[in-house]
Amino acid sequence: MSDVEIETENHTIKRRTLLQLGAAGAAAxxxxxxxxxxxxxxxxxxxxxxxxxxxxxxxxLAGAVYTxxxxxxxxxxxxxxxxxxxxxxxxxxQSLTYKSWAQTPGPGLGQQNSLGNVRHQKWSSDVGSPxxxxxxxxxxxxxxxxxxxxxxxxxxxxxxxxxxxxxxVTYPAGTVRTLPLSTIYGFNGQFPGPMINAEYGKPCxxxxxxxxxxxxxxxxxxxxxxxxxxxxxxxxxxxTAPESDGNPHFxxxxxxxxxxxxxxxxxxxxxxxxxxxxxxxxxxxFFWFHDHRMDHTGSNVYKGLVGxxxxxxxxxxxxxxxxxxxxxxxGVRTNNPDGSFDxxxxxxxxxxxxxxxxxxxxxxxxxxxxxxxxxxKNPKKHPEWWGxxxxxxxxxxxxxxxxxxxxxxxxxVLNVKRRKYRLRFLDCSIARIYEFKLxxxxxxxxxxxxxxxxxxxxQGQYRIPDGQQCMKFTEIAADGGILPFAITRDSxxxxxxxxxxxxxxxxxxxxxxxxxxxDVIYLTNIMKMPDGRMWSNSSRFGSDPNYKIxxxxxxxxxxxxxxxxxxxxxxxxxxxxxxxxxxxxADRKIFELQRGSxxxxxxxxxxxxxxxxxxxxxSMKNPAGKSPLAQQKVGSFAVxxxxxxxGGWVHPxxxxxxxxxxxxRNGVVTMNGGNAAHPDxxxxxxxxxxxxxxxxxxxxxxxxxxxxxxAHCHNLAHEDHAMMFGWEITA
Amino acid sequence: xxxxxxxxxxAGSLRNLQLSWTTVVLTAAxxxxxxxxxMITLGGAVGAIERLTPPFQRWIRDSIIIFxxxxxxxxxxxxxxxxxxxxxxxxxxxxxxxxxxIGFVTVxxxxxxxxxxxxxxxxQLKLLQVSEHLRHPTYLIQNGTPVLVGGKGACxxxxxxxHATLAGHMKGLGITSIVLxxxxxxxxxxxxxxxxxxxxMPAKQRRAAAxxxxxxxxxxxxxx
Numbered sequence: 001m002s003d004v005e006i007e008t009e010n011h012t013i014k015r016r017t018l019l020q021l022g023a024a025g026a027a028a029x030x031x032x033x034x035x036x037x038x039x040x041x042x043x044x045x046x047x048x049x050x051x052x053x054x055x056x057x058x059x060x061l062a063g064a065v066y067t068x069x070x071x072x073x074x075x076x077x078x079x080x081x082x083x084x085x086x087x088x089x090x091x092x093x094q095s096l097t098y099k100s101w102a103q104t105p106g107p108g109l110g111q112q113n114s115l116g117n118v119r120h121q122k123w124s125s126d127v128g129s130p131x132x133x134x135x136x137x138x139x140x141x142x143x144x145x146x147x148x149x150x151x152x153x154x155x156x157x158x159x160x161x162x163x164x165x166x167x168x169v170t171y172p173a174g175t176v177r178t179l180p181l182s183t184i185y186g187f188n189g190q191f192p193g194p195m196i197n198a199e200y201g202k203p204c205x206x207x208x209x210x211x212x213x214x215x216x217x218x219x220x221x222x223x224x225x226x227x228x229x230x231x232x233x234x235x236x237x238x239x240t241a242p243e244s245d246g247n248p249h250f251x252x253x254x255x256x257x258x259x260x261x262x263x264x265x266x267x268x269x270x271x272x273x274x275x276x277x278x279x280x281x282x283x284x285x286f287f288w289f290h291d292h293r294m295d296h297t298g299s300n301v302y303k304g305l306v307g308x309x310x311x312x313x314x315x316x317x318x319x320x321x322x323x324x325x326x327x328x329x330x331g332v333r334t335n336n337p338d339g340s341f342d343x344x345x346x347x348x349x350x351x352x353x354x355x356x357x358x359x360x361x362x363x364x365x366x367x368x369x370x371x372x373x374x375x376x377k378n379p380k381k382h383p384e385w386w387g388x389x390x391x392x393x394x395x396x397x398x399x400x401x402x403x404x405x406x407x408x409x410x411x412x413v414l415n416v417k418r419r420k421y422r423l424r425f426l427d428c429s430i431a432r433i434y435e436f437k438l439x440x441x442x443x444x445x446x447x448x449x450x451x452x453x454x455x456x457x458x459q460g461q462y463r464i465p466d467g468q469q470c471m472k473f474t475e476i477a478a479d480g481g482i483l484p485f486a487i488t489r490d491s492x493x494x495x496x497x498x499x500x501x502x503x504x505x506x507x508x509x510x511x512x513x514x515x516x517x518x519d520v521i522y523l524t525n526i527m528k529m530p531d532g533r534m535w536s537n538s539s540r541f542g543s544d545p546n547y548k549i550x551x552x553x554x555x556x557x558x559x560x561x562x563x564x565x566x567x568x569x570x571x572x573x574x575x576x577x578x579x580x581x582x583x584x585x586a587d588r589k590i591f592e593l594q595r596g597s598x599x600x601x602x603x604x605x606x607x608x609x610x611x612x613x614x615x616x617x618x619s620m621k622n623p624a625g626k627s628p629l630a631q632q633k634v635g636s637f638a639v640x641x642x643x644x645x646x647g648g649w650v651h652p653x654x655x656x657x658x659x660x661x662x663x664x665r666n667g668v669v670t671m672n673g674g675n676a677a678h679p680d681x682x683x684x685x686x687x688x689x690x691x692x693x694x695x696x697x698x699x700x701x702x703x704x705x706x707x708x709x710x711a712h713c714h715n716l717a718h719e720d721h722a723m724m725f726g727w728e729i730t731a
Numbered sequence: 732x733x734x735x736x737x738x739x740x741x742a743g744s745l746r747n748l749q750l751s752w753t754t755v756v757l758t759a760a761x762x763x764x765x766x767x768x769x770m771i772t773l774g775g776a777v778g779a780i781e782r783l784t785p786p787f788q789r790w791i792r793d794s795i796i797i798f799x800x801x802x803x804x805x806x807x808x809x810x811x812x813x814x815x816x817x818x819x820x821x822x823x824x825x826x827x828x829x830x831x832x833i834g835f836v837t838v839x840x841x842x843x844x845x846x847x848x849x850x851x852x853x854x855q856l857k858l859l860q861v862s863e864h865l866r867h868p869t870y871l872i873q874n875g876t877p878v879l880v881g882g883k884g885a886c887x888x889x890x891x892x893x894h895a896t897l898a899g900h901m902k903g904l905g906i907t908s909i910v911l912x913x914x915x916x917x918x919x920x921x922x923x924x925x926x927x928x929x930x931x932m933p934a935k936q937r938r939a940a941a942x943x944x945x946x947x948x949x950x951x952x953x954x955x
Contacts, residue, residue: 016927023924054786057768058775065776065902366891648775
């Protein structure tokens with residue numbers, strides 16, 4: 001008996017040792033395999049921290065909880081054939097004409113809008129400028145074509161699929177189709193809207209007239225765009241009085257006392273084209289105007305309410321669109337007889353991603369159940385809308401398109417001369433962040449379908465597998481205008497609403513080899529962003545070498561005269577940050593952007609609360625122990641902190657009215673440059689690009705006007721779902 | 732007098748269970764860490780923002796707080812297993828015991844998640860109610876004029892948000908319950924394996940216990 005026990009004990013010991021060794025080995029393998037799978041994933045998302053693991057897990061779980069279907073847009077069969085639309089400057093309204101209007105523009109009481117209840121806080125003469133140049137922009141319902149190419153309807157597997165038309169006809173899989181026009185709400189009926197070339201010292205007054213009740217082409221309005229057809233236009237990010245700012249904090253309390261101006265109403269926005277504080281160092285170079293209607297900004301912008309507003313600085317010829325003067329930035333100016341001017345070789349590029357209806361995806365979101373679009377009878381499929389723009393107001397994962405457009409055209413061609421160009425980049429997408437590179441490709445674009453991609457990998461539709469960087473960008477300006485010094489960049493990120501301006505020299509490649517006529521270059525997006533949360537791959541956090549989406553084909557043409565220069569010295573002086581700024585930090589105002597607290601309409605919050613347009617927000621408690629209201633005395637300067645409250649999202653946080661200087665990111669001083677991720681932090685900006693979990697200190701002024709303004713996330717799905725706060729300048 | 736009797740009774744029962752306390756503690760610790768990780772993940776996906784940050788710190792803190800509950804769950808599972816299948820060495824009995832342990836810690840984990848989710852939902856409802864006055868009426872155009880949409884009786888924005896929030900929690904709980912079952916299975920098996928398959932007190936200690944030697948007086952006292 002005793003022998004048996006000993007044998008048993010011996011046997012047990014061996015078995016136990018074996019089990020222990022096996023468990024230890026399994027743990028080692030699991031940890032090793034887990035780390036090799038998880039760590040790179042965390043790194044490429046910027047979540048490589050002890051808290052990032054939880055955020056990544058939450059993202060994955062949220063992805064499983066909130067399943068959302070989006071259509072796969074039909075494949076554009078002949079990309080890179082349509083020419084890039086290069087906008088011409090809009091002609092102003094002649095004085096004889098606007099003086100004959102029933103309600104003429106002017107500084108008097110009630111002259112600011114059709115309701116007769118607001119006056120302009122400052123008229124142009126108050127800042128020593130002449131009377132404004134007057135423009136009229138009508139918001140109209142029209143049709144828009146993203147491409148002239150034939151298309152092949154495909155499903156998420158990239159296979160040919162059935163398609164439909166407005167007459168109820170179903171076309172079998174494999175039928176090549178022509179896209180129907182998408183219904184847009186456009187300034188003067190176009191997308192993007194007209195471009196106004198403005199100049200400092202020459203104020204502009206734009207009469208925005210809402211004609212969205214008129215539908216002369218009897219177009220189907222589908223199920224997005226503000227349901228009351230109202231609109232509120234914001235010139236992003238001009239230094240304007242609240243009544244001309246187009247923000248809901250003002251509009252809900254004064255003026256229309258509503259979300260926006262409804263059909264039949266008009267409002268005059270006076271853009272003084274005058275820098276903050278009258279300080280030349282505050283001058284900017286590129287604005288854009290877009291809808292800001294409370295709760296429906298995203299749907300109105302996606303519906304087409306976007307326009308361009310480059311602004312030049314004629315003082316001492318510094319940046320007046322004439323490359324022979326001042327900074328000698330590329331541009332050849334032509335003054336038109338109607339008072340406008342155009343600048344050749346200076347091209348705005350508005351990037352916009354769209355998704356087209358496949359007719360088989362159910363339209364369903366919380367706005368339908370609120371009765372906003374009763375005619376659509378959602379939840380429902382809409383085969384009659386096949387090929388038209390598809391929109392979802394409240395996607396839990398954010399909204400990104402799978403077709404990339406530039407100036408309203410998908411995959412266009414830009415024919416350039418052999419010389420330098422000034423390219424003004426604007427991201428007017430709902431949520432997509434881009435990272436651009438200039439690439440050459442010997443084999444040219446291949447459809448993602450032909451390369452075997454499916455699902456989200458089909459986004460962008462085309463790839464250049466053999467694409468190689470061939471040129472660099474010279475960055476000369478950002479949101480806040482001309483940079484102090486030019487920055488040479490291999491690639492750059494463009495977040496929603498941000499502007500970046502570059503000189504590209506099309507005479508030679510980056511290795512010095514001259515270009516020749518007929519050479520082809522692709523402006524390529526290398527940031528993979530499968531949904532509206534954030535990137536899955538980018539240069540900063542681990543690029544996907546196979547993700548090279550050609551957005552625009554650039555064809556080199558004949559040599560042209562070029563008097564422009566690439567700046568090598570100081571271009572601009574920045575408004576100073578006081579030496580004692582650190583003494584202002586303790587008493588700062590703090591605003592944290594948070595993934596919301598409920599699964600319905602209130603998904604996005606700031607400091608734990610919804611946007612309340614009736615009052616200024618309250619700061620989180622600062623290190624001085626105070627929770628002040630978001631109010632500033634006119635003429636004051638302050639340090640604010642903007643935080644990303646986590647949840648695995650990135651946020652482009654926009655602050656109206658004045659540009660700011662970025663002081664620190666996560667406690668590291670960046671205002672003098674040196675941040676590889678955000679090299680243009682050294683300049684002025686109006687939008688804080690908040691990486692996951694990031695905290696940013698900014699310094700800015702509150703000058704010249706009093707009243708109500710807002711700050712908000714420019715991921716428009718976030719903005720429309722309460723990620724905004726009101727702030728106020730007091731007398 | 733009665734307290735002393737209860738304590739003695741519990742201590743005696745624990746002695747009679749003849750557990751391997753190292754295995755119990757290890758299993759409970761792993762299950763607690765897994766459960767709280769899943770709970771925080773669930774909160775991050777569908778929960779209330781008031782409890783979101785900072786997750787790592789919360790993971791450690793809450794795991795320590797919840798640890799005794801999981802110790803009780805493992806002890807309870809072992810007690811149940813002993814009653815149902817006994818503690819004699821056999822692969823079938825060991826598998827049955829492990830299944831019971833996995834079941835107990837998973838149920839406790841699900842309950843912890845459900846409680847956390849319920850509290851999140853309560854916070855979310857409070858926020859929805861507080862923010863109800865910030866809701867803005869929805870208009871649409873009828874016959875050319877803006878008309879207020881909805882009205883009494885209709886499920887308004889707050890009501891819609893409540894439904895959507897609850898649905899998110901229910902679906903999240905369902906998914907995390909499956910995740911917990913899988914992770915607990917792996918963790919319990921691993922914990923027992925790393926202990927060399929030892930679920931119960933070693934034979935040497937059992938014999939000592941049988942002759943009245945108290946092997947775990949401190950733990951027994953602590954649990955009692």
